[in-house]
Amino acid sequence: MSRHREGHGPPVRHRPHVRPGPLARYARAGRPDAVRRQELLRVRGRSVAWVPPLLLLLAIAVADYHTIGEFRMISWIVLVPALAASLCGVWGTALFAVLSLATYVVADSAWPHEYRAGRADFVLVALGGILATLACAVRVRDENRALHLSDVTETVRRTVLRPLPPGWGGLDHAGVYLTADAHARVGGDFYDIQPGPHGTRVLVGDVQGKGLGAVEAAAALLGTFREAAYHEADLATVAERLETRMIRHRGHTVALGRSDGDRFATAVLLTFPDDEEEAVDVMLFGHEPPLAVGPGGVRTLAAGPGLPLGFGEFAAGPPRPRRWRVAADETLLLVTDGVTETRDGSGAFYPLADEVARAVAEDPGTAEPARLAAFVRDGTLRHGGGRLADDTTVFAVRRRTGRDAPEGGRLRS
The missing domain is CATH 3.60.40.10 (PPM-type phosphatase domain)
Structure with missing residues (x-):
């Protein structure tokens, strides 16, 4: 199974491709959830984990631009680093946290003063980005630990059942x-x-x-x-x-x-x-x-x-x-x-x-x-x-x- 993540999540090892046989699908049953999730976020061998948070950021910015002044959606951009924390690596999450904060400042400044969300939501977006990055660091650490334990278990299995x-x-x-x-x-x-x-x-x-x-x-x-x-x-x-x-x-x-x-x-x-x-x-x-x-x-x-x-x-x-x-x-x-x-x-x-x-x-x-x-x-x-x-x-x-x-x-x- 391929466990290589290009910049998103913990590093993993390449394994040679084996042509699947009648029993091959059950050989994948014991893989960590982190590996299976990352495989779902790959297209032609390249990670697309960054796509969902980027689409969410653009959707919120566009929706905020088309709403009336009394109803602002730009503060919802705090959800972007939260989504990135569950899909991307630490640096990817930090990048989306900064990008979300910058998008918030630009979008909020484009409105007349009486319709601006203000400093309170600015602090909310900044704090949300920091917490999301910390949460991502914890997630990546746990995934690395789970992958290590999985490798140890696989070694034991191959030793007992060669x-x-x-x-x-x-x-x-x-x-x-x-x-x-x-x-x-x-x-x-x-x-x-x-x-x-x-x-x-x-x-x-x-x-x-x-x-x-x-x-x-x-x-x-x-x-x-x-x-x-x-x-x-x-x-x-x-x-x-x-x-x-x-x-x-x-x-x-x-x-x-x-x-x-x-x-x-x-x-x-x-x-x-x-x-x-x-x-x-x-x-x-x-x-x-x-x-x-x-x-x-x-x-x-x-x-x-x-x-x-x-x-x-x-x-x-x-x-x-x-x-x-x-x-x-x-x-x-x-x-x-x-x-x-x-x-x-x-x-x-x-x-x-x-x-x-x-x-x-x-x-x-x-x-x-x-x-x-x-x-x-x-x-x-x-x-x-x-x-x-x-x-x-x-x-x-x-x-x-x-x-x-x-x-x-x-x-x-």
């Missing part, structure tokens, strides 16, 4: 991440793809709770996943590493005196093995099983029952992966409970599998990862009336066929 290159690990993928907090950019949901010598691994999960504690737990699990998924040949060993990391993280938070020592995470762990093209290994940790979506319909890829990460000590043993056959035209759909637990006005849950099956029956192209993720996103928001009770993640992956895809610095075919 950007995934197209075709990463030999997979076509598309993800939607929506937080229940409209001002947050990251929450307790997490996902990642990690290619490696033992196949490409995928992790999608949801940390119990909200706030920074959930973000910390998600970051800890993702860090462990990125290392274990690359080095460990056995998917069950990767799962054990994740379980151990969750327990260690809880122990650390308890040692710090925090009250989130019972935190856990649900997750689904996948492996796309290199030795079998149409196969996927699935492990579940208290999470919704993935759906295989293709032109032939929708089916559930269940696996052995497993407790959420952090509760492994209560299980009889670690869950075992189950291998499923997956056709080349099938996409695996993974969602968090922000999708499955969305309710409509009557309290009914969102019928994910039924809705997806209906859409694919009408248009088999809906099974493509980007279209599928967008369809589930829109259906979830529509079913919930635009409200999210929990963080919501939709992640769709499918093997690439007949094309080379980057894998950790080398090519896999």
Whole structure:
């Protein structure tokens, strides 16, 4: 998004232009209001924030010229710097304050003495300009602070949920991440793809709770996943590493005196093995099983029952992966409970599998990862009336066929 303001408001950074895709409009949802407002005040890349206060100044001057002497409008010019304070930068507002005062003196002097507004309105216009400039300085300072916090939040989001290159690990993928907090950019949901010598691994999960504690737990699990998924040949060993990391993280938070020592995470762990093209290994940790979506319909890829990460000590043993056959035209759909637990006005849950099956029956192209993720996103928001009770993640992956895809610095075919 472009955040450059030419002389109006706080400076911002250029970002490269990216061609919008099916999910691009939701990437803009978390931007500060200040940025969105300034974008509305740009035409062909140039700021036009100065136009509304200038038009107002001219309108008041012309209206005052055409009114009778007993009814003067020139004192209304105090509204000009007030309008500029909400749209322009500090220097722009100060310029309009001076211009308004000068226009007032010229217009008032052009009338006979008995019809002049006088010194009282002169003081009003001068004081209004000063207050408007001060208010603009406060607004610009707050916008700079909001933009800085937004950049910090974006950095945290990109650290926890790192950007995934197209075709990463030999997979076509598309993800939607929506937080229940409209001002947050990251929450307790997490996902990642990690290619490696033992196949490409995928992790999608949801940390119990909200706030920074959930973000910390998600970051800890993702860090462990990125290392274990690359080095460990056995998917069950990767799962054990994740379980151990969750327990260690809880122990650390308890040692710090925090009250989130019972935190856990649900997750689904996948492996796309290199030795079998149409196969996927699935492990579940208290999470919704993935759906295989293709032109032939929708089916559930269940696996052995497993407790959420952090509760492994209560299980009889670690869950075992189950291998499923997956056709080349099938996409695996993974969602968090922000999708499955969305309710409509009557309290009914969102019928994910039924809705997806209906859409694919009408248009088999809906099974493509980007279209599928967008369809589930829109259906979830529509079913919930635009409200999210929990963080919501939709992640769709499918093997690439007949094309080379980057894998950790080398090519896999």
